[in-house]
Amino acid sequence: MDALAASLTVLDYAAVAVFGASGALAAARAKHDIITFGFFAAVTGVGGGTLRDLLIDAPVFWVQRPEYLVVCLAAAVAVWIFGWGQGRERLLLWLDALGMAAYAIVGALKAISLGVSPLASVVMGVLTATFGGVLRDVLAHEPSVLLRRELYVTPALLGAAAFVALDAAGVPLLAAQVAGFLTAFAVRAGAILFGWQMPGFPGRAPPA
Numbered sequence: 001m002d003a004l005a006a007s008l009t010v011l012d013y014a015a016v017a018v019f020g021a022s023g024a025l026a027a028a029r030a031k032h033d034i035i036t037f038g039f040f041a042a043v044t045g046v047g048g049g050t051l052r053d054l055l056i057d058a059p060v061f062w063v064q065r066p067e068y069l070v071v072c073l074a075a076a077v078a079v080w081i082f083g084w085g086q087g088r089e090r091l092l093l094w095l096d097a098l099g100m101a102a103y104a105i106v107g108a109l110k111a112i113s114l115g116v117s118p119l120a121s122v123v124m125g126v127l128t129a130t131f132g133g134v135l136r137d138v139l140a141h142e143p144s145v146l147l148r149r150e151l152y153v154t155p156a157l158l159g160a161a162a163f164v165a166l167d168a169a170g171v172p173l174l175a176a177q178v179a180g181f182l183t184a185f186a187v188r189a190g191a192i193l194f195g196w197q198m199p200g201f202p203g204r205a206p207p208a
Contacts, residue, residue: 011102016068018099019132020045020075021092026140027076034080040139041076042069047132052107052124056116093192097155101184103129104156105163105177118164125160126153129184151191154198159184 023044027037046062046069053060062068107128111121130145130153137144145152163180167173190196 012106013068013071015099015102015106016045016049016071017075018092018095019048019103020072021079022096022133023072023136024076024079025089025092026136026142028079028083030140034076037076037080038073040136041072041079043139044132044136045072045075047135048103048107048128048130049132051131052110052128055127056111056114056120056124058110058114097185097188097192100129100152100156100188101159101181104159104184105180108160108164108180109177112164112167118168122157122160122164125163126156129156129160149197149200151187151196151198155184155187155191158187 020041023040023042024037026044027040032040049061052058104125106125108121108125110128111124112118116124133145133152136142159180159182161180162183163176166176166179171179187196
C-alpha cells in the first residue's frame with residue numbers, strides 16, 4: 001500500500017502541475033502579467049480538489065499541504081519563461097487528458113476513503129477533474145469546457161464511474177484505479193483524435 005500511496009501522490013502532483021500550466025497558458029493567450037499567471041495556475045490547479053474537499057467536509061488539501069501551491073506557481077513560471085507555441089499547446093492538450101483521467105480517480109478515491117456513497121464519489125471525481133478548468137475558462141473569458149460539444153466532462157464521468165463500480169464489486173484497488181484511468185483517458189483521446197462528441201438535443205429551436 002505504501003507504493004500505491006506514493007504512486008497516487010505522484011499522479012496528484014502531476015495533475016496539479018498540468019492543470020496549473022493550462023491556467024498559465026490561458027493567461028499567456030491574453031498577455032497577462034506574471035502575477036496573473038500565478039493566480040490562474042493556482043485556481044486551475046487546485047480548484048477542483050478544493051470544491052471536492054469543501055463538499056465532503058474534508059480539510060482542504062492545499063491548506064494542509066501548501067506545496068501544491070508551489071507546484072502551481074512553478075508551472076506558471078515555466079510557461080512564462082519558455083513561452084508556449086502551437087506544438088507545446090498540443091502537448092499540453094495530451095498532458096491535460098492524462099491529468100483529467102488521474103484526477104477523476106484521485107477525487108473519487110478520496111471521497112470513498114471518507115465514507116461517501118458510491119454515486120456521490122463519482123460526482124466528486126468529476127468535479128475534481130473538471131472544476132478547475134471551468135474556473136480557468138470563466139476567469140479568462142473563454143468558452144466554458146461545460147459548453148463545448150467536445151468530450152471532456154464525459155470521460156471524467158465514465159472513468160470515475162468505472163473505478164467506483166469496480167471497487168464496489170471487490171476488484172483489487174490498483175486494478176480498479178488503472179481501469180478507471182484508462183477508461184477516462186481513452187475516451188478523451190478519442191475526442192482529441194477523432195472529434196468524438198455527444199449528440200446534441202434533437203428538438204427544434206424556438207421560433208425567433
